[in-house]
Amino acid sequence: MAILKDSCCHCCNVRDGSLVVGVLFLALHVFALAVKLNAFLFADGHIPEIVGAILEAGAIVIDALMIYGVIKVIRKYLFVWVVAAVIITVVELVVVILSTGFGVGGPANLIQFWIVYAVVLVLAIYGTLVVYSYYQNLRDGVVADGCAASPGAYPPGTADGTAAGYEMKQEKPQQV
Known part of the structure; x- marks a missing residue:
């Protein structure tokens, strides 16, 4: 923390x-x-x-x-x-x-x-x-806004994917 x-x-x-x-x-x-x-x-x-x-x-x-x-x-x-x-x-x-x-x-x-x-x-x-x-x-693994990133959101070894040139993966809500 x-x-x-x-x-x-x-x-x-x-x-x-x-x-x-x-x-x-x-x-x-x-x-x-x-x-x-x-x-x-x-x-x-x-x-x-x-x-x-x-x-x-x-x-x-x-x-x-x-x-x-x-x-x-x-x-x-x-x-x-x-x-x-x-x-x-x-x-x-x-x-x-x-x-x-x-x-x-x-x-x-x-x-x-x-x-x-x-x-x-x-x-x-x-x-x-x-x-x-x-x-x-x-x-x-906390991104710039203070929130934890979802697991697997960034490539291994990076914490803030946007700063390294990666975009954060958006998880789609599951439909039931």
Whole structure:
């Protein structure tokens, strides 16, 4: 059973929400990579910025795979993204702790580090719930509207036949 049954913020289904999460996280990781590379190259470069830049580059690849997985209905890419998102969030916490522990940029930047991390943490938690819910729907054979598909409605290995280019079989009522 999915965590979020049929909608993301009550405005779209979890498939569309997963696509939005993928695009949002891809944009955030590209921006974060640019910021971390800038901080390393033009400021006093520290080890946390190097680790952060490597982490962001890996996250960009994982985000692109997740978007591809949503479009092509490949659930293992969604699961990989969920696991990677949890690991990246924890590693980012360590990077923020190290950055604030070294006093990078003074006290004003310490508050900014923690505020940015808190926003990223909330987005990561909700995004992970949305993508994992879509993964569960695919695993359980639930179509986009939250209803279970009839047995044999889709070819083996696919959960949402319409996304894979197949049309759902309509069962005709039996006449008595």
